[in-house]
Amino acid sequence: MLDAAKDPSSGHGYLDGLGAEPTTGRRGDAPKPLIVRNPSILVFLTALALFTLTVTVLSEAVGPGLISTSFVKTLGKTLCLCLVAIAMDLVWGYCGILSLGHFAFFGLGGYMIGMWLMYERTRDIVATAMAEAPIPPTDAEIVDAIGTQIFGVVGSSEFPLVWAFADSLAIQLALVVLVPGVLALVFGWLAFRSRVTGVYLSILTQAMTLALALYLFQNDSGLRGNNGLSGLQNLPGVAAPQSVVSLWFFWASAAALGLGYLLAAWLVSGKFGSVIRGIRDNEARVRFLGYSVEGYKLFIFAVTAMIAGIAGALYYPQAGIINPAEIAPIASIYLAVWVAIGGRGRLYGAVIGAAFVSLVSSWFTGGQAPDLPLGFYTVKWVDWWLIVLGLSFVLVTLFAPRGIGGLVDLWTERRAPDRHGADLGPDPGALREQEATE
Amino acid sequence: MSTLLEVSGVSVSFDGFKAINNLSFQIGKAELRAIIGPNGAGKTTFMDIVTGKTRPDEGRILWGGKNRSLLAMSEARIAREGIGRKFQKPTVFEDQTVRENLLMALKNDRGPLAVLFYRPSAADLQRVVDLAEEIGLQDHLARKSGELSHGQKQWLEIGMLLAQEPRLLLVDEPAAGMTPEEREHTTALLVEAARTRAVVVVEHDMEFVRRLDCRVTVLHEGSVLAEGSLDHVTANQKVIDVYLGR
Ligand SMILES: Nc1ncnc2c1ncn2[C@@H]1O[C@H](COP(=O)(O)OP(=O)(O)OP(=O)(O)O)[C@@H](O)[C@H]1O
Ligand SMILES: [Mg+2]
Secondary structure, eight states: OOOOSSOOTTTTOTTTTSOSOTTSSOTTSOOOOHHHHOHHHHHHHHHHHHHHHHHHHHBTTTSSOSBOHHHHHHHHHHHHHHHHHHHHIIIIIITOOOOSOHHHHHHHHHHHHHHHHHHHHHHHHHHHHHHTSSSOOOHHHHHHHHHHHHHGGGTOOSOOGGGTTTTOHHHHHHHHHHHHHHHHHHHHHHHHHTTOOHHHHHHHHHHHHHHHHHHHHSGGGSSOGGGOEEOTTSOTTOOOOHHHHHHHHHHHHHHHHHHHHHHHHHHHHSHHHHHHHHHHHOHHHHHHTTOOHHHHHHHHHHHHHHHHHHHHHHHHHHHSEEOGGGGOHHHHHHHHHHHHHHOTTSHHHHHHHHHHHHHHHHHHHTTOSOOEEOSSOEEOHHHHHHHHHHHHHHHHHHHOTTTGGGHHHHHHHHHSOOOTTOOOTTSOOOTTOOSOOO | OOEEEEEEEEEEEETTEEEEEEEEEEEETTOEEEEEOOTTSSHHHHHHHHTTSSOOSEEEEEETTTTEESTTSOHHHHHHHTEEEEOSSOOOOTTSBHHHHHHHHSSSOOSHHHHHTOOOOHHHHHHHHHHHHHTTOGGGTTSBGGGSOHHHHHHHHHHHHHHTOOSEEEEESTTTTOOHHHHHHHHHHHHHHTTTSEEEEEOSOHHHHHHHOSEEEEEETTEEEEEEOHHHHHHOHHHIIIIITO
16 A cells, blocks of 8 residues: 655664675674664663653652643553554564554453453452451352442343453463464464455454454443443552552553563564565565465564553553443554554654654544634534544655654764665666566 | 476466466476577466466476475475575565575575574675675675666576575576676576576577577477477477567
8 A cells, every 4th residue: 555665674684784895804793782783772762761750750649740640641551552553563564464453452452451450349349348248258259249240231240251260360461462362363374374465454454353343342242342341440459549550550551662662673673574574575575485474474463463462451451441442443543544654664653653643633632722713614623633634644655655753764864875876777677566477 | 317397287277378288397406498488488487387376277296306296385385495486577675685685585494483583693694795796796785685786686686596595496587687798697697506406597588598508498388399409499490480480
């Protein structure tokens, strides 16, 4: 759909630092460490650390409260969105799979941790209430009472099978990565094995999210239908106020984003990065080099699904509630829009896109943006924002395929040796040609 | 001479059109072979079949000393078995440096995990430098391959083929769009490669084929019309009729 004008992702390959000259004697040197080769990692981590520190110092829990608890949550959620955007950039910007289903994995991660949070909190409440009864309740009675509490809204009191491990934090944490990972493996295996690519794959991923959302909307899905899971902002057994808890989650989100960025940078830096960028640019050629393209796609699809799951598991406790509407197909499309606007094929681009667009979005749709009176018509941003967003997406796609992150090139390219105008030989050659048409 | 690849009785049709018609073909372990034929003769389709891109409707393709069938293997598996292919249009990874292109092609474990933890060894890097010297790109290792000239891209692709260390090289129109000097270099590369492995070259240019100085197979309408030395086949009346005398 989109043609990258120039690929920024290969700027810091694992071979940088090896000279062009075969005779300098440096050719046998071990490659330098990742952070040295790719300074944007250091810049990013420093910026993230400074940001975290600033927010902490200004928060209600620690400092003067210039940043309200609810805004701390908004910022923490934004960090989670940045993390899922990195996953999207890996799968789309680097490997060329335009998945429009990664928000499903994000939501599933949220549901998995939400089940534990809701179960444990309800148990606390029920146990406290029943403790006043003259006869101490049995364990079975407590579980029954929890069931009634949680599933009353969908006219049931039985625990569905999917809640079997809801009382175990360890298992639910494992499920945060396992459920998205396994779903991605199964889906990816079916799709990639049949060589579904391009727009057909995108449609298939949309169908997957839609099916999942519709399933979760049903009352008998076992996850409370359209009510979703709520009260997730309360940590069971923790008496600390929300101002403190919100800060904990903010820190966890920042740490996850930092680690996710490092992991992603490592994934794309070496020969593996070379291969997946090759798959993006010319899948058939990679195959004829002897690489099993399907295996690589499956790997990257599943790993990014797991990253998305972790991001979701950190997001929804800060949001406080998760319901199937979160998994709606449009959410995954937004994700692609963020990455496109931020700049595909560069990790910081994805982060910039997600942070910028989601924060601006919530400003406009939250009603904070002042209406724009045009005399004959008043622009209400709540209604018009989506149109502005859609328009920016189209404009970026057409005129600035490198996205916001491409602005960085204006600075770095000035310092890089100018190689434009290199001799193209007897004919201009084929820039990223599809596989030879024969 | 023992046979490396044996294609027998292969046919394939696209929407009723027989692109390959009962084709049989053999090549030995260290042999250079040129395939010529008019446009649409099925030369590229032949390569598609051998490399697993196109499944034949009928026929057998046996490979290697053990005579295993290639038909049940995936493209990637066939490539790992030792069949390398250069496409008609140069297809290198334009966004990556010459060195990255060559390292990706270098014969090494192709599994995702092995590749993830791969660090180029000194020997690997040396091999890349040697290959680059062979294809005349030693001064361009750190350049993006998209910036190379058309001819250099063709060489890079040949270099990537050699890096795979295949036992059979299928080369589709390597000299297309090259200057005369570039052609000469390409000829030398192919002749050199054929000393240790089998090389099949598809080419339109007769002068180029003559310089390869090897056995020639003429394809026409999906089957072999004639085979032998260039002088032998060009003297063949049928060949003159369908190809040379058009
Ligand atoms: N995938 C396909 N679907 C339909 N027809 C095809 C397909 N591939 C090849 N053909 C047809 O098969 C015939 C043989 O094509 P092929 O590309 O093998 O010819 P060629 O000998 O390589 O020609 P050229 O010298 O032009 O490269 C052509 O008529 C072509 O149109
Ligand atoms: Mg052809």
